[in-house]
Amino acid sequence: MASAGPEVPDTQEVLFERRGRLGVITLNRPKAVNALTAGMASAMLGQLTRWAADDAVAAVLVQGAGERGLCAGGDIVAIYRNMLDGGSATADFWAEEYTLNALIADYPKPYVAFMDGLVLGGGVGISAHGSVRIVTERTRLGMPETTIGFVPDVGGTLLLSRAPGETGTHAALTGAHLSGADAVFLGFADSYVPSTRLADLAAALEEAGPENGSAEAVVARFAEEAPPSQLAGQDWIDACYAGKDAAEILRRLRSFDGEDRADAAAAAEAIAAKSPTAVKVALASLRRVKGMPLAKALEQEYRVGLRFLAGADFREGIRAQVVDKDYAPHWQPATLAEVGDEDVAAYFAPLGTRELRLSKEHNNV
Numbered sequence: 001m002a003s004a005g006p007e008v009p010d011t012q013e014v015l016f017e018r019r020g021r022l023g024v025i026t027l028n029r030p031k032a033v034n035a036l037t038a039g040m041a042s043a044m045l046g047q048l049t050r051w052a053a054d055d056a057v058a059a060v061l062v063q064g065a066g067e068r069g070l071c072a073g074g075d076i077v078a079i080y081r082n083m084l085d086g087g088s089a090t091a092d093f094w095a096e097e098y099t100l101n102a103l104i105a106d107y108p109k110p111y112v113a114f115m116d117g118l119v120l121g122g123g124v125g126i127s128a129h130g131s132v133r134i135v136t137e138r139t140r141l142g143m144p145e146t147t148i149g150f151v152p153d154v155g156g157t158l159l160l161s162r163a164p165g166e167t168g169t170h171a172a173l174t175g176a177h178l179s180g181a182d183a184v185f186l187g188f189a190d191s192y193v194p195s196t197r198l199a200d201l202a203a204a205l206e207e208a209g210p211e212n213g214s215a216e217a218v219v220a221r222f223a224e225e226a227p228p229s230q231l232a233g234q235d236w237i238d239a240c241y242a243g244k245d246a247a248e249i250l251r252r253l254r255s256f257d258g259e260d261r262a263d264a265a266a267a268a269e270a271i272a273a274k275s276p277t278a279v280k281v282a283l284a285s286l287r288r289v290k291g292m293p294l295a296k297a298l299e300q301e302y303r304v305g306l307r308f309l310a311g312a313d314f315r316e317g318i319r320a321q322v323v324d325k326d327y328a329p330h331w332q333p334a335t336l337a338e339v340g341d342e343d344v345a346a347y348f349a350p351l352g353t354r355e356l357r358l359s360k361e362h363n364n365v
Helices: 038-052 076-085 089-105 156-161 167-174 180-186 195-205 215-222 235-241 246-255 261-272 276-289 294-310 313-323 341-346
Strands: 003-006 014-019 022-027 059-064 069-071 111-115 118-120 132-135 140-142
Touching: 014 038, 022 038, 022 195, 038 089, 059 069, 059 195, 069 111, 076 089, 076 313, 089 294, 111 195, 132 180, 132 215, 140 180, 156 167, 156 276, 156 294, 167 180, 167 235, 167 246, 167 261, 167 276, 195 215, 235 246, 235 261, 246 261, 246 276, 276 294, 276 313, 276 341, 294 313
Parallel strands: 022 059, 059 111, 069 118, 111 132, 118 140
Antiparallel strands: 003 014, 014 022
16 A cells, blocks of 8 residues: 655654555664654654654554664763763653653553664664564664663663573673573564565554554464574573672683583673673662563663763773773773762662653652
């Protein structure tokens, strides 16, 4: 069926159109692997709100332009510049982005995400909270924030806390890229579809609805059994990552003497290179968020995020990894031992009038 055409013509960074009964969102910054900007998040929030009330739209699909992936996360160069300028644009962006994540999680219609190629950070936020999440053999998913002196956000701490055993802790602290099979195992995705079939699946979704079968039923016709996840059955992960003490986790990884000692040693090396503050706060975030609804998890992440904006490591991590690309960050403090429990607790302290108010508890005040 012919497209109804773009519905938000004032931005080219994200495109909206109706194809049959399907509302299609295309992130349209392929050279930047569709990195999410404040304008894109705002446009998505507005269009999804309109489509939720539009009876002509039975389901929504989100996909990325180009061949490299759905979304490489937030535009961290823009965040870096804003930090240098001392501005509030990043805090405003996160407030809009987290509101978008919450809307996606509660969306009243099937929200289908093609998690093909790179799906990092903010890309997880606009996909893994959806109701129909599809990965492929090309998927490389991750929450790599500790690498740049930050912590998982966009509801990622909650998703990671729900993963089997301590696999979510492993993924959070190492920042490792995960396969499509790993994403299904961790609970970030539902279905595995070969990338060569995504175009046909999108076309089939145009007719999905009460009369022609649900979006979930359409996806089921295209889905295949995911390959085994490399994280499944890895007893060393549960043994090493239990507890709330990051230094003890690192000690266990380094001293692990089982069959998987090489994997444990590699994980220890990866964690040791991260910001000590980010590692400790990420671990505390995962432990604190267990059992929370998404809205409260996002509120917690917002508190933590604003504290990182005011600190040194987030800025230094982006500089080292993305701006100067010397890959030699100077973390402050430089060791886990120098990051005290009171330092970690301060990241979670209430923000007062700056609180992000998404949960019923806040909205009823």
